[in-house]
Amino acid sequence: MKQSRNKVRSDHSNDKLRDTNKLSCTGFHLPIATKLILSYLPIIIVTSGIFTIVGIQLISTRILTEAQGKVRHDLNSAGEIYQSQMNHINDVVRLTADRFFLTDALLSGNMVAAFDELIKVKVNERLDILSLTDVNGEIVFRSSNPGAPPYPKIYDELVSAVLSRKTPVVSTSIITGEELKRESPQLVEQAFIVFIDTPRARTLAETEQTSGLMIKAAAPIFDYQNKLIGVLYGGVLLNRNYEIVDGIKQTVFEGVQYNGKDIGTATIFQDDVRISTNVKNSDGSRAIGTRVSEEVYNQVVLDGEPWIGRAYVVNDWYITAYEPIRNIHYKIIGILYVGILEQKFLDIKSQTILAFLSIALVGVIVSSFIAFFISQKITVPIKKLVVASRDIAQGNLSLKVDVTSNDELGELASAFNTMSTTLIQREEKLKEFTKSKIMESEKLAIVGQLAANVAHELNNPLVGIITYSHLLLEETPASDHSTEFLNKIVIQANRCKDIVRGLLDFSRQRKPDKTLFNINNLLKQCISLLENQALFHNIKIIEDLSDLPMIIIDPSQIERVFMNIILNAAEAMDGNGELRISSKFDPDESFVEIQVMDTGPGISEENLEKIFDPFFTTKEAGHGVGLGLAISYGIIREHNGTITVKSSLGVGTIFTVRLPVSIHGNMRYR
Numbered sequence: 001m002k003q004s005r006n007k008v009r010s011d012h013s014n015d016k017l018r019d020t021n022k023l024s025c026t027g028f029h030l031p032i033a034t035k036l037i038l039s040y041l042p043i044i045i046v047t048s049g050i051f052t053i054v055g056i057q058l059i060s061t062r063i064l065t066e067a068q069g070k071v072r073h074d075l076n077s078a079g080e081i082y083q084s085q086m087n088h089i090n091d092v093v094r095l096t097a098d099r100f101f102l103t104d105a106l107l108s109g110n111m112v113a114a115f116d117e118l119i120k121v122k123v124n125e126r127l128d129i130l131s132l133t134d135v136n137g138e139i140v141f142r143s144s145n146p147g148a149p150p151y152p153k154i155y156d157e158l159v160s161a162v163l164s165r166k167t168p169v170v171s172t173s174i175i176t177g178e179e180l181k182r183e184s185p186q187l188v189e190q191a192f193i194v195f196i197d198t199p200r201a202r203t204l205a206e207t208e209q210t211s212g213l214m215i216k217a218a219a220p221i222f223d224y225q226n227k228l229i230g231v232l233y234g235g236v237l238l239n240r241n242y243e244i245v246d247g248i249k250q251t252v253f254e255g256v257q258y259n260g261k262d263i264g265t266a267t268i269f270q271d272d273v274r275i276s277t278n279v280k281n282s283d284g285s286r287a288i289g290t291r292v293s294e295e296v297y298n299q300v301v302l303d304g305e306p307w308i309g310r311a312y313v314v315n316d317w318y319i320t321a322y323e324p325i326r327n328i329h330y331k332i333i334g335i336l337y338v339g340i341l342e343q344k345f346l347d348i349k350s351q352t353i354l355a356f357l358s359i360a361l362v363g364v365i366v367s368s369f370i371a372f373f374i375s376q377k378i379t380v381p382i383k384k385l386v387v388a389s390r391d392i393a394q395g396n397l398s399l400k401v402d403v404t405s406n407d408e409l410g411e412l413a414s415a416f417n418t419m420s421t422t423l424i425q426r427e428e429k430l431k432e433f434t435k436s437k438i439m440e441s442e443k444l445a446i447v448g449q450l451a452a453n454v455a456h457e458l459n460n461p462l463v464g465i466i467t468y469s470h471l472l473l474e475e476t477p478a479s480d481h482s483t484e485f486l487n488k489i490v491i492q493a494n495r496c497k498d499i500v501r502g503l504l505d506f507s508r509q510r511k512p513d514k515t516l517f518n519i520n521n522l523l524k525q526c527i528s529l530l531e532n533q534a535l536f537h538n539i540k541i542i543e544d545l546s547d548l549p550m551i552i553i554d555p556s557q558i559e560r561v562f563m564n565i566i567l568n569a570a571e572a573m574d575g576n577g578e579l580r581i582s583s584k585f586d587p588d589e590s591f592v593e594i595q596v597m598d599t600g601p602g603i604s605e606e607n608l609e610k611i612f613d614p615f616f617t618t619k620e621a622g623h624g625v626g627l628g629l630a631i632s633y634g635i636i637r638e639h640n641g642t643i644t645v646k647s648s649l650g651v652g653t654i655f656t657v658r659l660p661v662s663i664h665g666n667m668r669y670r
Contacts, residue, residue: 177210512554572600
């Protein structure tokens with residue numbers, strides 16, 4: 001009959017499994033290999049995308065950094081070329097001033113031969129001006145305008161510097177239109193520039209300039225006694241003079257072009273106006289008169305800081321570098337510029353992006369094929385495990401799968417086989433456990449019934465003992481020394497009554513009758529009842545009781561718990577040792593904690609796990625039934641508290657009872 005019922009259940013389970021499989025098949029079904037590929041694809045695409053973006057960003061940054069580094073180096077080279085021109089002019093003026101014909105001419109007053117020689121020097125060295133002053137700074141001769149009448153003495157910063165220092169000086173200077181007119185009308189025309197509206201330039205009220213920017217040098221002339229007798233000064237006007245900027249272009253950029261445009265350009269600015277440049281306008285002419293952007297002007301001229309970065313130059317974007325040009329007094333009067341056409345680097349960046357995208361696309365395709373083959377290799381053993389799992393679900397627990405690899409799938413197959421074996425073992429153990437629990441439940445039911453019957457039978461004689469002890473206590477005079485013993489008889493008889501009630505409580509699970517009480521008084525009462533017993537004569541009882549708040553408990557039940565713990569401790573010490581009873585309040589968790597520590601032999605770890613089990617005892621037969629700690633555990637649990645035990649063999653045992661403090665018990669006992 002039983003086999004028939006099992007067969008019906010098995011058939012029913014198989015039907016449910018088949019129904020489940022049918023339901024799953026009717027839904028949208030994807031093979032695990034496809035799911036794995038679809039899972040790989042987002043990872044591959046996202047990873048490739050991130051690497052591509054990061055790579056492009058890094059390369060773009062690197063390209064920009066390299067471009068800025070190159071233009072910074074180019075600016076240094078341009079500065080060297082500019083300084084070389086200044087040194088050349090300084091050497092020409094200084095060496096000419098040291099020639100004897102000037103000394104003789106100034107000393108003798110015969111200047112004709114000297115004038116001819118100065119004109120030759122000016123022409124041969126391609127100077128725009130070469131003039132001679134006396135020791136007072138008054139013009140003696142202008143080689144650029146030899147027939148001009150003498151002019152009144154004017155201030156010249158370089159001549160003044162030579163007269164005061166008596167050493168050669170060279171610097172870039174602003175020459176006014178009036179001074180240029182005195183030197184030569186051609187220089188006035190060369191310096192005159194009309195401003196051209198330029199995008200991003202600062203707003204100016206002026207529309208033209210007549211002054212010029214000149215590299216100028218001055219040197220002292222001494223007589224044969226080394227006395228200063230005059231000053232020679234000369235210079236080259238930079239306005240519309242393309243020797244320096246074209247030299248920079250040829251030397252630094254080697255005249256290289258990109259898409260029909262010069263890849264590198266150079267410019268000399270007077271203030272913010274291009275006076276010498278190879279930057280071209282859209283019509284191919286030099287962009288003389290165009291102006292630098294306001295952003296660059298503010299940083300270079302006003303703040304005195306070099307500019308390295310991207311900037312709009314006339315009609316195109318360049319990677320640029322600007323540095324200030326200063327006069328002899330270190331005042332900024334112009335700007336030296338070099339720039340590299342940005343379009344070349346943008347094209348390199350575009351080519352890099354295209355290359356990265358192509359590599360990423362190829363990587364995605366190759367990774368997808370690899371993912372397909374990997375997923376196929378993974379899914380074959382997984383399918384075998386699925387089939388085996390279905391067989392186990394149908395009750396075939398003895399089924400095994402082959403372990404064919406040393407990876408996680410092999411471990412999974414081994415774990416599956418172990419699971420199958422474990423299921424068989426657990427099924428057997430479950431049967432045994434269920435059988436033992438049924439027997440234990442029947443035993444507990446019998447013992448509970450027996451305890452209830454015994455308690456009921458003991459209750460009648462106990463009532464007589466309590467009644468007659470009370471009568472004796474009432475009839476005995478208070479002065480009689482036996483009154484104390486009668487009181488203890490009454491107390492112990494009542495305790496026996498409570499124990500009987502405990503048996504009934506164990507069988508009927510009586511709820512505690514709680515009231516507001518001080519746990520320290522209860523502990524002292526327990527000690528007073530036990531300390532005169534013979535078992536406690538050789539036990540030293542130490543009380544370490546802290547001030548505690550009132551708590552809501554059933555005093556008789558809690559007393560039973562501590563009496564039981566203290567008696568167990570005394571019996572464990574065999575009436576000889578030290579018993580410490582302590583109490584304290586934990587305000588953080590709002591709990592009262594009581595500890596009972598003995599110096600007995602301790603409890604083994606094996607017994608420690610079963611110490612609160614009903615009917616478990618290590619005492620000899622006839623000395624206990626193993627209900628004390630089980631009842632105590634139940635009482636503490638009914639009070640929402642905890643009871644724990646720690647023990648060390650040969651050292652002793654500690655019982656810890658924690659009881660919650662009621663919200664109504666926040667008063668201190670004094």
